[in-house]
Amino acid sequence: MKSEFLINWHSQLRKGLLPLFVLMVLQEKENYGYELIQNLQTRFAIDVAEGTLYPLLIRLQKEGLLTSTWVEQVSGIPRKYYVITPVGQQTLHEMRAYMDSLKSINQNEQ
Amino acid sequence: MKSEFLINWHSQLRKGLLPLFVLMVLQEKENYGYELIQNLQTRFAIDVAEGTLYPLLIRLQKEGLLTSTWVEQVSGIPRKYYVITPVGQQTLHEMRAYMDSLKSINQNEQ
DNA sequence: TAGAATACTTTGTATAACTATGTATTTTTA
DNA sequence: TAAAAATACATAGTTATACAAAGTATTCTA
Numbered sequence: 121m122k123s124e125f126l127i128n129w130h131s132q133l134r135k136g137l138l139p140l141f142v143l144m145v146l147q148e149k150e151n152y153g154y155e156l157i158q159n160l161q162t163r164f165a166i167d168v169a170e171g172t173l174y175p176l177l178i179r180l181q182k183e184g185l186l187t188s189t190w191v192e193q194v195s196g197i198p199r200k201y202y203v204i205t206p207v208g209q210q211t212l213h214e215m216r217a218y219m220d221s222l223k224s225i226n227q228n229e230q
Numbered sequence: 231m232k233s234e235f236l237i238n239w240h241s242q243l244r245k246g247l248l249p250l251f252v253l254m255v256l257q258e259k260e261n262y263g264y265e266l267i268q269n270l271q272t273r274f275a276i277d278v279a280e281g282t283l284y285p286l287l288i289r290l291q292k293e294g295l296l297t298s299t300w301v302e303q304v305s306g307i308p309r310k311y312y313v314i315t316p317v318g319q320q321t322l323h324e325m326r327a328y329m330d331s332l333k334s335i336n337q338n339e340q
Numbered sequence: 341t342a343g344a345a346t347a348c349t350t351t352g353t354a355t356a357a358c359t360a361t362g363t364a365t366t367t368t369t370a
Numbered sequence: 371t372a373a374a375a376a377t378a379c380a381t382a383g384t385t386a387t388a389c390a391a392a393g394t395a396t397t398c399t400a
């Protein structure tokens with residue numbers, strides 16, 4: 121059974137990883153929120169609550185990393201599709217560079 | 231120049247990484263706070279303010295991952311040395327396992 | 341027709357980094 | 371030798387963000 125500390129650590133780690141993962145998914149293809157939650161699960165084995173993701177998407181959009189458009193469905197509820205912007209791509213690039221630098225640091229371990 | 235967003239992202243990412251890095255350093259050798267700040271800088275290229283590290287150390291101790299003892303110096307100010315506990319080592323192990331799982335996920339990228 | 345699934349939003353709470361400040365001692369330097 | 375810098379630890383207030391919970395609305399399914 122996972123300790124209280126580890127559960128909390130995971131939650132804290134997500135504060136950094138989640139924006140990265142979201143940008144990574146959207147880099148490949150535009151997504152609407154509900155779809156993104158499922159892609160994050162299959163792609164990164166990470167369960168994201170709607171109350172976590174939607175505020176994040178709004179924040180990323182406010183920062184200029186994403187744009188969004190409502191798309192009416194022939195059948196079903198309208199979906200808000202999120203697309204990564206050039207600023208978002210540049211930011212993703214720098215995030216990746218930082219993550220890679222961490223990896224190389226961790227290499228000189230037993 | 232780094233964007234506001236990236237600066238903030240780094241800060242959020244640290245909330246997850248810092249406990250991991252601290253445990254990694256202490257896994258190798260006991261450290262006192264001030265020394266630890268320097269080791270985190272040389273080892274992980276990460277600048278940690280005292281106001282960040284000391285509360286973290288107190289928290290980790292409260293969680294049972296560390297113990298600490300004051301050591302009087304022949305010359306100089308007494309130092310509080312932090313030592314990783316078995317619980318801390320187990321926790322570190324699980325943190326590493328999780329970090330490794332992230333790495334393998336990130337591998338299937340262009 | 342009730343319930344599940346889809347789809348987005350908002351409110352309140354908890355966690356933890358960060359800034360700033362404070363205390364105290366020792367070493368360096370001008 | 372006095373001032374400044376470095377060493378060493380601690381705490382209060384602010385801010386960002388995950389998360390739980392609840393809400394709104396539509397569509398599909400049994």
